[in-house]
Amino acid sequence: ETGVTQSPTHxxxxxxxxxxxxxxxxxxxxxxxxxxxALGQGPQFIFQYYRxxxxxxxxxxxxxxxxxxxxxSSELNVNALELDDSALYLCASSSAGSETQYFGxxxxxxxx
Amino acid sequence: xxxxTQMEGPVTLSEEAFLTINCTYTATGYPSLFxxxxxxxxxxxxxxxxxxxxxxxxxxxxxxxxxKETTSxxxxxxxVQVSDxxxxxxxxxxxxxxKLIFGTGTLLAVQP
Numbered sequence: 146e147t148g149v150t151q152s153p154t155h156x157x158x159x160x161x162x163x164x165x166x167x168x169x170x171x172x173x174x175x176x177x178x179x180x181x182x183a184l185g186q187g188p189q190f191i192f193q194y195y196r197x198x199x200x201x202x203x204x205x206x207x208x209x210x211x212x213x214x215x216x217x218s219s220e221l222n223v224n225a226l227e228l229d230d231s232a233l234y235l236c237a238s239s240s241a242g243s244e245t246q247y248f249g250x251x252x253x254x255x256x257x
Numbered sequence: 258x259x260x261x262t263q264m265e266g267p268v269t270l271s272e273e274a275f276l277t278i279n280c281t282y283t284a285t286g287y288p289s290l291f292x293x294x295x296x297x298x299x300x301x302x303x304x305x306x307x308x309x310x311x312x313x314x315x316x317x318x319x320x321x322x323x324x325k326e327t328t329s330x331x332x333x334x335x336x337v338q339v340s341d342x343x344x345x346x347x348x349x350x351x352x353x354x355x356k357l358i359f360g361t362g363t364l365l366a367v368q369p
Contacts, residue, residue: 187359201355
C-alpha cells in the first residue's frame with residue numbers, strides 16, 4: 146500500500162510569485178485535505194477536496210486555491226506569495242466518511 | 258466553537274520515566290480525538306485515536322482515554338525511550354470529518 150506522497154520537498158520563492166504544490170493520496174483514499182503548519186505551531190486547515198470539489202475551507206484568503214483530479218491526486222496553488230506564507234504544507238488523505246486522515250511528509254516553502 | 262488546548266512544552270524526561278501530556282477540547286458536536294506525532298523534519302504520523310466517550314486508544318505503549326465529562330484526551334506512556342523524542346499534537350475533528358483542529362504541539366525530549 147502506497148502512502149501519501151508530496152512534491153517538491155522544499156521550495157524557495159520570492160514575494161509576489163505563485164507556487165503549485167502536489168499531493169498523491171494513499172491508495173484507496175478519495176478525499177484530500179491541505180494544512181499549513183507555521184514554525185512552532187500546529188497545522189491549520191486550508192481546505193478539503195472530495196470528488197474533485199471543495200468540501201470545506203478554513204480561514205485562508207482566495208489566493209489559496211486547489212484542485213483534485215480524477216485519480217484523487219491534488220494540487221495546492223498559492224498566488225501573490227507573502228512572507229507569512231513560509232511554512233510546511235501538509236497534505237492528508239482519507240476515505241469519504243472516515244474520521245482518520247493520513248499525512249504526507251510535507252513541502253517546506255520559504256518565501257523571501 | 259471547536260478548539261484543542263494542550264500543555265505547553267518542552268517536556269524533558271529521563272529514559273523510563275512516566276509521561277503525561279494533557280489535552281482538552283471544546284466541540285459543538287461529538288468529535289473523534291487523535292494524537293499525532295511529528296519527528297524532526299517529517300510529516301505527521303497518527304499515533305492513536307478514539308471515536309467516542311470512554312474509548313481508549315493505544316499504540317506503541319502510548320494510551321489516551323476519551324473523557325467526555327472532563328472534555329479531555331490526555332496522552333500517557335509508562336516508560337519513555339529516547340526514540341520517543343518528538344513533537345506530539347492532540348487533534349479533534351469537531352464532530353465533522355472534513356477537517357482536523359490541532360493543538361499547538363508539545364515537544365518531548367527524552368534524555369538517556
